Amino acid sequence: MKIGEIAKAAGVTTSRIRFYEKRGIIAPAARDANGYRDYPVELVSLLKFIEQAQGLGFTLKEISSVEVRADDHPISCAEAIDLLTVKLRSVEALIVEAKDRKRRIEALIGELAGREQSAA
Amino acid sequence: MKIGEIAKAAGVTTSRIRFYEKRGIIAPAARDANGYRDYPVELVSLLKFIEQAQGLGFTLKEISSVEVRADDHPISCAEAIDLLTVKLRSVEALIVEAKDRKRRIEALIGELAGREQSAA
DNA sequence: CTTGACCTTAAACCTAGGTTTAAAGCCTAT
DNA sequence: ATAGGCTTTAAACCTAGGTTTAAGGTCAAG
Numbered sequence: 001m002k003i004g005e006i007a008k009a010a011g012v013t014t015s016r017i018r019f020y021e022k023r024g025i026i027a028p029a030a031r032d033a034n035g036y037r038d039y040p041v042e043l044v045s046l047l048k049f050i051e052q053a054q055g056l057g058f059t060l061k062e063i064s065s066v067e068v069r070a071d072d073h074p075i076s077c078a079e080a081i082d083l084l085t086v087k088l089r090s091v092e093a094l095i096v097e098a099k100d101r102k103r104r105i106e107a108l109i110g111e112l113a114g115r116e117q118s119a120a
Numbered sequence: 121m122k123i124g125e126i127a128k129a130a131g132v133t134t135s136r137i138r139f140y141e142k143r144g145i146i147a148p149a150a151r152d153a154n155g156y157r158d159y160p161v162e163l164v165s166l167l168k169f170i171e172q173a174q175g176l177g178f179t180l181k182e183i184s185s186v187e188v189r190a191d192d193h194p195i196s197c198a199e200a201i202d203l204l205t206v207k208l209r210s211v212e213a214l215i216v217e218a219k220d221r222k223r224r225i226e227a228l229i230g231e232l233a234g235r236e237q238s239a240a
Numbered sequence: 241c242t243t244g245a246c247c248t249t250a251a252a253c254c255t256a257g258g259t260t261t262a263a264a265g266c267c268t269a270t
Numbered sequence: 271a272t273a274g275g276c277t278t279t280a281a282a283c284c285t286a287g288g289t290t291t292a293a294g295g296t297c298a299a300g
Contacts, residue, residue, distance in 0.1 A: 004276065019258060034266060036277055056225055077236040081229055088225045095218045102211045105176055109204050116197040124246065139288055154296060156247055180287070
């Protein structure tokens, strides 16, 4: 499949695919006689997986560290669970931080509202 | 006060202060005869305010839009409450998104754990 | 009178994840 | 054979919020 076809199938841009290849996040494509990249149809699901992982808060660096393993032998369930657990902890930390931020903003609003009351 | 003094008092770097000045987030400093910046002591509290606002999730752009007003006449309580409320909504949205992300990661872990069980 | 600590500027560099552009080559239909 | 739509590359550009560096000026102490 040519880069435009695979891009359309996966719902990403061609520039993004070339960018991923340059960064080593996906394997270098085979080339046709004319130099055009020729990708296997399986890449579509990998590209979709990358999007999903990004949606879960994984960086490309983290994703790529899993991908490299995929070339060799697939990552084990236990390893995947470990990675996900680490990410889970940081998402939980983010929630705690965001809640605290929310609390502080609410307190500030309350304070200002009170001031407005007494000024009125 | 020279830039190093004000930086120390506010707990920020000198490069950051120059950066803020260049970006128009703080007013250009008066200059001594030798060309050194000469800042009023009040800038310390402004710099601390900027830090606080960043901690609440405001971008420098947002902060600067408030600061510009401060040159003219101080922002009103009602206006401040409006800005804070907008920010509050986005923090709440972030919390919702993060919780959803957490839920999805947990589901994935559960799925993998189940698979490991049946493989064992 | 020189050393060291401070100050000045512009411009380059950094992370992250790409997009955009320029200049060129290829392919298909007409 | 030529128009348009695809492809190639390297390199520059983008946001955000700064830091770092280079090359130089200033000031107080010893």
